[in-house]
Amino acid sequence: MSATDTTTSATMDAAIATTSAMRAETTGAGPGSGARAGAGTASGARRTGAVHRLGPVAEIPVGEARAYAVDGQQIAVFRLRGGGLRAVDAVCPHAGGPLADGQSDDAVVICPLHAHVFDLSTGESASGAEPLGCYPVGLAADGTLEVTV
């Protein structure tokens, strides 16, 4: 991951996320792991088992999602109206759409570009697209989002 890439495009929020991701990288991921660009897929995501602290859950409105840069990957975290959290690849495998901008419910997200539908728990597409990678996500005791990649 190149620091210049992220700072030119990221907002302040994203920069915070990037910082935490970088911190996580120094503790968990091995060297050279940032070479991979774009989204992970269900089968091909780079898994290190490292836990990354993303930021306070309050920065995701209920029923919406926000995207985070985590260890060189882009992950969208959904805060479900039913109370749960889901983390999946942030980039639609069909045409690169930003899934954090998609409309979602407790089960699926719909890509805002071409309306491909993905199951938030399995990553499987109901509309014929390639599947998304899914990641364990939860809350730390202090209310911070934690995702395992």
Add this chain to the structure above:
Amino acid sequence: MTITENTPITPSRTGTSPAAKAISAVPAQREHRQTPAGGRQRLVVVGNGMAGIRAVEEILARGGADLFEVTVFGDEPYGNYNRILLSNVLAGADTEDEIFLNTPEWYTDNGIRLRAGTRVTGLDRYARVVATEDGTVTPYDKLIIATGSRSFIPPIKGLTGPDGQLPGGVFAFRTIDDCRSMIAFAGGRRTAAVIGGGLLGLEAARGLQTYGLEVHVIDAAPTLMNQQLCAEAGGILRRGVEELGITVHPGARTAQVLLAADETGDGETDGGAAGDGGGLGRAVGLEFADGTRLDVDMIVVAAGIRPNVDVGLRGGLTVERGIVTDDQMRSVDDPDVYVVGECAQHRGQVYGLVAPLWEQATVLAEHITGVNPDAAYHGSKTATKLKVAGVAVAAMGLKDAEHPDDEVVRFVEPRQGVYKSVVIRDGKLVGATLLGDTAKSASLIQAFDHGLPLPEERLKLLFDIGLPAAEVGAAEMADEAQVCNCNGVSKGKIVACVKGGMKTVPGVMNATRAGKGCGSCKTLVKEIVEWAADGDVEDDPSANWYVPGVPMDKPTLMAAVREQELRSVSAVFAALAPDGREDAASKMALTSLLRIVWGGDFVDERDGRFINDRVHANIQKDGTFSVVPMIAGGVTSPDELRRIADVAEKYSVPMVKITGGQRIDLLGVRKEDLPKVWADLDMPSGHAYGKSFRTVKTCVGKDFCRFGVGDSTALGVAIEQRYHGLESPGKLKLAVNGCPRNCAEGLIKDVGVVAIDGGRWEIYIGGAGGAHVRKGDLLATVDSPEEVMTLTGRFLQYYRENGKWLERTYTFVPRVGIEKIRAVVVDDTEGIAADLDARIQESIDAYRDPWLERDEPATPGQFRASLPLVSLPRVPVR
């Protein structure tokens, strides 16, 4: 009576020797209550044609081989062939081999004894045996009579001998032997007459032309295909047939067949075959009732068919036009005797088409095998679609009106050989005829079979209006033809989805994504699904729901929302969705509806909005957005242009573009820059992103234009400033023209206003010029801009409250009907005009420029990047 077990022509699969059979043969009278060896019942099928063998196939498919020992008798010494294709054999398009459906091996392989070439001459239901012409009898436990039909030979002098035999050169057209005789005889002859102008007669005529004959069709009826076509359509067909070089003699009554003495040594016909006359002489011509004569070398009789009911009569069964059956296809007199096909009469109907016969065979098999004892045949609605003598014909039900209030819509274009008509009774399709252009046949057959609701614009039954692929019907399209041009879905892919078991139109659309882009191919997708499912399309109950996640149509949903005071999307799901389950695909439409119902009192949950409405800009392919400031009526100023230019430079906007709605679009703006861009522009939102009122396009108008008769710019600006940004079921694009030259294209807008001389204004609604093209309907002509303003608002509110989600006005207006809308909006026949005016005023009062959210974001991270590692924009910079 001697009773012997008959040896099958082909050995049975069990390999029982004739000797063993002779031993097992016992008098039927004693045997018939017993079950034969092996626990199987004896099933005898009289008739080896398409109906009988289809029934056997259906029985075998239901485990019939374990239940029955099957014997099939057939008149003709062949296996089962496709009689429908005989005309192809005559025309040389198919060989005999190609039309065989069941070869002798098929009978052997399935353990069926085939007694081909053995005519059944008797039925003794008390002894439970059938007798054949060679004097043997065969016992049965269950009997199927499928004797079909024979050619009807009209009572014309000289046409038949005393024993019914045809003279030389005269042929029926029913069997493969008839076909062979005709082909053998036709060589070297010059002229032929076909008696009968129905389907079969025309096909025979066309076939005979193949042999270089000059062909005359002698039709006693005034109209070709009199059974299916009205006089006008028949006339058009006649023109098409005559263009092929066939002479038609309509209304010609044949008085007698002129015969000459048999010639000896006619080498072209072999002894014993039809055509040789057998001593009756040889046909040389026809004499008509008016005394005129027509000299011909051969005559083909295709004057209709009559059911073969002899076996039924001999067995004492009730016979009217056919052998009368119940709903299980059994004779009404004997539960062990089934009747199927053209010889069966069910509820007064005798069917001569193949589709009903398949349905009957299925019911028969379900019942006789006990797989479904409740199986019942309820009759068929028959529709034909075929090419007759090169002309495409589809016909179903009535050919013309029968009752005074039957509604008939007809289109006739004789020069093109096109005739289309539909007959509608009580809103249901009861008949249709298509000639020359059968592209709409699939949807018509569907509507006819299932009594589907019909479009208000009846013309749509006959034409695909405004559809790009209109010329090609579902059936004719190639598999690889692209149907959905947005998502690249071929016909083959849709068909495969249907064959895979998906039987609803929305189901196929979801699975293949066909029709999920701009939607302009939806009608074609629907037709292909109907065609591929062969009429077996399941109605989708959700088709009338406002959204997929709440099982209610829009009026019911709106009533429930008001009654239960549901003010948020989550409240609607909790109260009205199955199990209270929320549905992502329903949220945007519910948000729009709640805003229309509650105006400012709506509880705005941002996850209920589509991304465009969350950030008030239109998302682009790379995740950037387009920004279109409001330029009311297309009128701007140097100061605004300067600000737009500054913003474009400051934020490195990749493209600045003039839109079709007379505005300026800044494309490729990063999400996080949106609030700053709005602040620097300091202009209101142009709403070029939502399902809402967008823009009013105007022409220059009378202040500048030398043709202008009204101040179109002033009115356009006023309309846009009053109504802009209001949510609606679909987007709204308007225009105001200063004169009827329509430079602002008002006739193809959702609402288009046209100034006409005398200070008056015309208001058109329901126009479209995008994926769909439609000229708007004239709502009213008024005297002042103020009236234009009022009626526009009232119509918009009526559409907002009654339009289905994503239903543009070009669909809404024809669906509701311009008369109805005019009555409500202009004449106030329902007394709701004041309410509509008041409610749209509430929405206007509740309107707030969404770009003001730049100062106080509505949610945390509202404008945060959703692709944090992607360097945007990723579009070319121009």
